[in-house]
Amino acid sequence: MAIVSPSLLSCDFANIQRDVEMLNQSEADWLHIDVMDGVFVPNISFGLPVVKAMAKHAKKTMDVHLMIQNPDQYILDFKNAGADMLTVHYEACTHLHRTIQSIKQAGMKAGVALNPHTPVFLLKDILQDLDLVLIMSVNPGFGGQSFIEHSIEKVKELKAMISDQNTHTLIEVDGGVNLETGSRLINAGADALVAGSFVFNSESPSQTIQALKQL
Ligand code: DX5
Numbered sequence: 001m002a003i004v005s006p007s008l009l010s011c012d013f014a015n016i017q018r019d020v021e022m023l024n025q026s027e028a029d030w031l032h033i034d035v036m037d038g039v040f041v042p043n044i045s046f047g048l049p050v051v052k053a054m055a056k057h058a059k060k061t062m063d064v065h066l067m068i069q070n071p072d073q074y075i076l077d078f079k080n081a082g083a084d085m086l087t088v089h090y091e092a093c094t095h096l097h098r099t100i101q102s103i104k105q106a107g108m109k110a111g112v113a114l115n116p117h118t119p120v121f122l123l124k125d126i127l128q129d130l131d132l133v134l135i136m137s138v139n140p141g142f143g144g145q146s147f148i149e150h151s152i153e154k155v156k157e158l159k160a161m162i163s164d165q166n167t168h169t170l171i172e173v174d175g176g177v178n179l180e181t182g183s184r185l186i187n188a189g190a191d192a193l194v195a196g197s198f199v200f201n202s203e204s205p206s207q208t209i210q211a212l213k214q215l
């Protein structure tokens with residue numbers, strides 16, 4: 001059974017408390033929080049005060065995905081805002097090893113996200129330090145995009161690297177996840193599925209979460 005992390009990027013921003021409470025009552029394991037700065041990605045989502053407001057109502061693990069340049073500057077701020085897991089982009093970190101250590105020292109689980117064009121083998125010398133790798137199965141920036149098929153191969157390759165190195169790193173996949181792509185991702189070795197529009201645009205988000213849990 002995979003970990004399900006619904007993305008609040010697709011929630012109703014005028015009713016964040018209501019939607020977080022719905023997720024608290026649902027079978028969701030984590031809450032996926034997408035922070036975008038308009039520089040690293042061509043979109044601005046929300047920042048620290050909104051993450052803090054979400055955390056105030058959340059009863060589940062806050063899985064924060066930073067799509068921002070210079071994440072090092074904000075690590076402690078996100079810890080204070082309520083993040084339990086902090087994922088930074090490989091493409092945004094020059095000194096990735098230092099960034100990962102800082103996230104752990106701040107008391108959070110540390111993850112690295114890979115854009116669709118970034119190969120999995122680049123993580124070879126950092127994998128043993130990572131709690132999570134987030135494979136982006138769309139180009140980051142927007143919800144509701146279609147799944148990039150090659151992501152399945154990346155999940156398989158990463159799974160093999162993890163078992164070779166005997167680490168406990170979790171594989172999370174983000175973008176275009178629905179029941180069909182989700183089931184193939186789990187077969188390829190994914191541990192956690194992020195789903196935004198598929199959950200929030202459905203008639204019953206909590207039943208959709210339940211269906212993802214049953215994959
Ligand atoms: C995209 C974000 C995703 C987004 C996924 O940049 O990182 O988490 O919410 O949305 P869907 O599930 O609609 O592709």
Ligand code: ZN
Pocket residue numbers: 007032033034065174194
């Ligand atoms: Zn995300």
